[in-house]
Amino acid sequence: MSPAPFRIDLHAHTRRSHDAWTSPAQFVRRAAAAGIDRIAVTDHGTLDGARAAAAVDPERIIVGEEMRCLEGVDLIGLFLTTTIPDGRTARDTAEAIHAQGGVVYAPHPFAYLRQGAERAALVLQLADVVEVFNSRAFVPRWNRQAREAAREAGLPGFASSDAHFPWEIGRAWTELPPFTDARSFLDAARLAMPRGVRTGSPLLFAGSLLVSVAKTGRPHF
16 A cells, blocks of 8 residues: 655745744644645745754754845755855756755746746756745746646646745645655655645735835845
């Protein structure tokens, strides 16, 4: 009998991100309550939140980071051990992720207000896996384009919550066979099945901007 598939979410944030509100302990509790077996903490520019959450529940937490690249695109590194700074080219960022034995995840590849197709083309050249459903991508074509582009590129597609507040965890997830590390994850990724696909309100994005202003004095987009 085959083991039950994991429910995983590869893109979510704790309050160590400038625009998120969830404490690492609350993050872990909410993921467990939502039935998420593995979840990546992918804070902006830091591994601190991921490490804090992993200290609470090392089996459930995947240590990751979301980086803003020089070209204005975002990349996520999964299974990281060392922080990767923002501001590198996308290619240099992807190479830095792979140098740690990590996985390059392309979040919301089309969800940009300008040059969405061009930015997506750049990250799809570099990604190991692609986010084909982002629960915060409230413009329907963004996720539709990501799904179509990943299929054309032959890349595994994942649904993720991009949670910045605790109640967002569980809005989106992907089912795939159990894995233990980056290598076995990539093997399992070939069978990934995006499942939970609930789109959040645009008000969630506005809420994150307000959190960012409260923390830093200015909004971060």
